[in-house]
Amino acid sequence: MSEADDKNRYNLASRRKTFLGLDKEQALKGLFGGNALVSIVVLALITFFLFREGIGFFGQYRDSLKLYRSSGLEYVEIMNEQSAAFSGLTRYLNSIREDQTQLLKEQGLAFREIKKVQARDNDFFYGFEDLGYPLREYVLEKKELAIASRNAYEEMENLKVFRSNLLAEGRTEEAAAVSIVELDLSATVDQIRSGREEFLALNDTIEKELEALLAEAPTFEAASLNAKVERLGELTRMFIAEMEEYENRLLEWDSTQSIGMGRAFVLFLFGEKWVTNSSIQDWYGLWPLFSGSLLVAIIAMFLAVPLGIGAAIYVNQVAGPREQNFIKPYIEFISAIPSVVIGFFGIAVFGQFIRNASNWEALAWLDVFPLAERLNAFTAGCLLALMAVPTIFTLAEDAINNVPKAFKEASLAMGATRWQTTVRIIVPTSLSGIISAVLLGFGRVIGETMVVLLCAGNRIAIPDFTEGLGVFFEPVHTMTGIIAQELGEVVHGSIHYRALFMVGMALFIISLLINYVAQKIVIKYQISRG
Amino acid sequence: MTTATTVQPAPAASPISFRQKPSRAKLIERIFFWIFRCGTYFIVLCSSFIFLTIAYKGGQTVFQTSFPFLNMEFLTESPQTLHVFEYEGQKYEMSDQDFRAFREERGVDISTTTYAHSGGGIWPCIVGTVMLVIGSMAIALTLGVLSAIFLSEYSRPGRVLNAVRLSILNLAGVPSIVFGIFGVGMFVLAFGWGTSLMAGWFTLAFMVLPIVISASEESLRAIPQGLREASLALGASKWTAIRTNVLPYAMPGILTSSIIGVARVAGETAPIMFTAAFAIRDQLPWEGLDRWYDFFFEGVMALPYHIYVVSAKIPQNEYTERMQYGTAFVFLFIVASIALASILLRIRMRSKYRW
Secondary structure (H helix, E strand, C coil): CCHHHHHCCCCHHHHCCEECCEEHHHHHHHHHHHHHHHHHHHHHHHHHHHHHHHHHHHHHHHHHHHHHHHCCHHHHHHHHHHHHHHHHHHHHHHHHHHHHHHHHHHCCCCHHHHHHHHHCCHHHHHHHHHHHHHHHHHHHHHHHHHHHHHHHHHHHHHHHHHHHHHHHCCCHHHHHHCCCCCCCHHHHHHHHHHCHHHHHHHHHHHHHHHHHHHHCCCCCCCHHHHHHHHHHHHHHHHHHHHHHHHHHHHHHCCCCCCCCHHHHHHHHHHCCCEECCCCCCCEECCHHHHHHHHHHHHHHHHHHHHHHHHHHHHHHHHCCHHHHHHHHHHHHHHCCCCHHHHHHHHHHHHHHHHHHHCCCHHHCCCCCCCCCCCCCHHHHHHHHHHHHHHHHHHHHHHHHHCCCHHHHHHHHHCCCCHHHHHHHHHHHHCHHHHHHHHHHHHHHHHCCCHHHHHHCECCCCCCCHHHHHHHHHCCECCHHHHHHHHHHHCCCCCHHHHHHHHHHHHHHHHHHHHHHHHHHHHHHCCCCCC | CCCCCCCCCCCCCCCCCCCCCCCHHHHHHHHHHHHHHHHHHHHHHHHHHHHHHHHHHHHHHHECCCCCCECHHHHHCCEEEEEEEEECCEEEEEEHHHHHHHHHHHCCCCCCEEEEEEEECCHHHHHHHHHHHHHHHHHHHHHHHHHHHHHHHHCCCCHHHHHHHHHHHHHCCCCHHHHHHHHHHHHHHHCCCCCCHHHHHHHHHHHHHHHHHHHHHHHHHCCCHHHHHHHHHCCCCHHHHHHHHHHHHHHHHHHHHHHHHHHHHHHCCCCCCCCCECCCCCCCCCCCCCCHHHHHHCCECCHHHHHHHHHHCCCCCHHHHHHHHHHHHHHHHHHHHHHHHHHHHHHHHHHHCCC
């Protein structure tokens, strides 16, 4: 026995086999630790990557908005708004005519006779409509000018990038061959603005003519038509009053006014338009998508919360063991239905059912029925409710189950009925758990993609809350839906691509927030089991 | 021996009656409990209705009355265009392949009404889904279970560990489309893998990773500390203690969590829409490859995406409906059986180990 062995006789560690200086224990620990590290790094990377791809959006969006302003498009757009407002008036005007035609038809008049009756008011109707033409022509002409100069400017910028790329690669000759025509956007802007007098003159004529026309507005036999004419007069006067505003805005407009990052940020979060692939200007406003998501989620939660919590109370407090053993796994099982199958069910069966149901006599008292669209927020909301129920049910049932038995027994011993015990003791004690269950259900609903993509109707518009109940039956678009729909067609690194990443980012933050709050609530209001 | 006692019959007119008197509180209780009961069964009915509709209509596509009772064409062919036509006074419905053969044979040109995706079967979709699940679960389970062992057994409790645990738990609730957009940005575009099996694997794996880690860790931590201590006290090394006294008891929990992960991976559409799924691919994943590793960099067809395509992109009528319901039925059947397995396993394990 050598001296070294003798020395290590009682040192067990020295007998272990080592590999690269690590024994088996340490190697295993390293393996596990390495995996944990990889997992954590990967998950952190997701957050980082989303952030990195998304954050560039604001700079690009600001540049795009800057160009929109400096090329004078914004200026043209103000005039365009006025023109569009006038078009709205003429639409209303035409609806009067249509109503009249309908009325006369019901009286049994032939087409030619109707025309004859209507010929009396032709001066008014055609005169009104014709007023808009010069304005529209004028705006169109200016718009084309602005778009052309904007496009030329963009091309110039692209060429500049191309040239600097060439220079960076050392291909100086080719770079020199790239000819770039320097374009001064302010010249275009001046050109557009120089027509201001013309525009004001147009407005003046419109104003005068409109007042003259209104003074001799026709009257009809039917009261409903007269009321509409009255309303038209009101609207027209409102329009005349607004014209001043448009003129002022044009006067105040300044092409050199800078646009800050904050403005781009606000326009993204609260912008009311999401318009892509437009020839004029792309808008990336989150608001219509967010409100659509919220509307669908509200409908879903409105249905799922009572059902989910009611079922949890029923299963835990009322149902017998056999019923429990059947219902609990069954509802948990619902959560396994893939969302795309539910979405398919919505398209194939449920949407049609909703539309048919809206034609029922029994529901005729609701003035929003019958429905035109089978795919709308309500269809998606109902289906999402079914997906949220298992989440809410499982978690709420857990929370109720965690209430100490003594609480219930004490209450029953005092002579309370089971219902009183449930409402006064069980639910208040488990309230924190129930609230977090509802929150997590909400998180599931707002993050769901396939159902809303298939069933929500996919119309990008802010729900019109003035319509009362009708708002629930409007087609909407959602944050998840827009990503799924548009991600396939974007160019890597483009502003649209980054905008979608920002939407994903918003979803990410919302869901993290919901989870975090839910956990906080559970921990903070945990019942003490003494 | 017990002495028999005779039970005295109760006096006919007892002054105290134990029968419940009707009261308002009782009435309210009954009304509300009935409302809840109806609500509960309403949920059960709604979901049953979905199951039954899809099973009934899909079953007509998948099953048939004659031998071999399964519609083999539907299960083994790839999706094709359906041709519907009349020939010599008879009505035919044929998938593209058969139609070509038929036309060759007769040597005539027949005008047909065509329905995209409505003929043939869904074999490539089933294969694609299975491949996606196997690959992504292999990644997720390796990373997830080993990480969970580290977090639960080796790491030192403290603030850092709690923060890590909390963020993993939070990531488990992030919508799947967010993982999808991450996968597109990272694997498809930044790494240049394109729409491929590989990109799909990693996207799906990272999506279920938080779920696998937190569920596995929970089942590891549920093992009483005493088991580990007893083992260590007998002189076992740390790994031996874990191997012999922790892992065997935690295994059922880990297994359940991984089955839940499988159901989730198989059922999700949003993450694979842009990372791995093709609307149509003629060849199976292992066919027509130039080099062996092209296998990983080609997209596949997948059941959930196929359902999306056939329900959103083609109109609904009696011909397309068969494909739609048939696919939905097969898919629902696969996912539901996985989920059912996990639920049953959990119920069994719950009663087996109780500390």
